[in-house]
Amino acid sequence: MTVVKLKRYDSFKHSIKEAVEKFKEVSRDEKIRIISHLDADGITACSILIHALNLENRRYSVSITQQLNSGFLSEISKEDYNCFFFTDIGSGKLEDIKNILHDKKIFILDHHEPEDADIKSNIVHVNPHFFNIDGTSEISGAGVVYLFAKQLNPKNQDMAHIAVIGAIGDMQANNGFSKLNQDIVNDAINQKKLKVIKGLKVFGAQTKPLYKLLQYCNDPCIPGVTGSESNAIQFLQQLGINPKYGNEWKKLVHLTDEERKKLASGIIMKRLNEKNPEDIFCDVYILCNEEKECALRDAKEFSTLLNACGRLGKASLGIGACLNDEKIKKKAISTMQKYKREIVKTMKWYEQNQDSEDIIREEGVIIINAKDNIRPTMIGTLASIISLSNEFQTTTFILSMARLLNGKTKVSLRISDKEANINLMNLISQIVSKSDGEAGGHLGAAGAVIPTESEEEFIDIARKTFDETIKKVTP
Ligand SMILES: [Mn+2]
Structure with missing residues (x-):
């Protein structure tokens, strides 16, 4: 069993090696066209590639798109490029890519289910599915690009944590990661960019007021607390945890060890009628170089921020944040705040138009x-x-x-x-x-x-x- 397993991972890595060799044949004068997917995984994927191309002193330009369609492909086929990279996108559109970009050099680094197509030698296609590796859980688009970049130059390992954010964005962390993703987590830890701690399965530990985080907590659900602001505040008071911290609302990261334990056992007590009352912890991925209480410190919050940038048409801010540009990081954070307001607006329209013909x-x-x-x-x-x-x-x-x-x-x-x-x-x-x-x-x-x-x-x-x-x- 183990032997078979090793073999498919080895074959997958071999295909990456081959792709890198093919890429090295691309002339240094060639400007490269990158097309990536508009979500956290796609944004991290293309950021890792950009970082790698910077190291190689290669020139490139980038587009981020929600979907690949024939119109988009025809448009880019007319541009003055001979070498295209598709990251976290492309595997589902092989036939179109083959036909529309037939005279170009194509690299597809993706983890989506590949379309059945006879591809030609001008297309280098790296995809875990070819090796019976599950692209929905074992590796993300950013992960595939990361392995490519690492093979190209081991220095690119300093982007491992960005690949982890991509995998989290694609919901590949389920009580930890499976093999390929876990290897990338280990790289990120070795690079001192990431640490993994056990924490409560909640969203917003770094940034949200604690009572709000409990109020909106639905996985795990806290009966009698989830859904009610006043109950959430009262719940904390009953546990002997002051919901405030001076004049401000306390966040989960402010809690002392003692308070953290009180909170955990308090939540379990409320969940005694649930199937698994103690199922309230998970691995939390902390980006150690980001400031405490910042939206970029928790990898899950970081991936949410990237999705927000993408959805608001500001993917470039997400890329800048991944490439560690301090100014752009600040802009990305304010973009996310705008996104939250956009969600509120959208939901309001939906609530108010229930009776309309729309x-x-x-x-x-x-x-x-x-x-x-x-x-x-x-x-x-x-x-x-x-x-x-x-x-x-x-x-x-x-x-x-x-x-x-x-x-x-x-x-x-x-x-x-x-x-x-x-x-x-x-x-x-x-x-x-x-x-x-x-x-x-x-x-x-x-x-x-x-x-x-x-x-x-x-x-x-x-x-x-x-x-x-x-x-x-x-x-
Ligand atoms: Mn993806």
């Missing part, structure tokens, strides 16, 4: 067509937030739409029941194939871009498709 609510489906009322970059977040609320009795699809500027409409699809075993990516592809547009995404979160003029047709077909799907899964 929101269709039926058994098993919510369809939101926000048109120009919310940012197209926010509709995925909107659908995700709705899908996570506990309001659903039966499996429900959440489809959200908003208009882009170019006569297109962006669509996001989520599902309320993650266990329902329905492949959203397949589902949306099915809908798009009957109307118009391009689909993309994953098993549990998918999206599409469709012509705005065919919104109605799309919604009609979507309703029918959801209906049929639900009938199939519920006997």
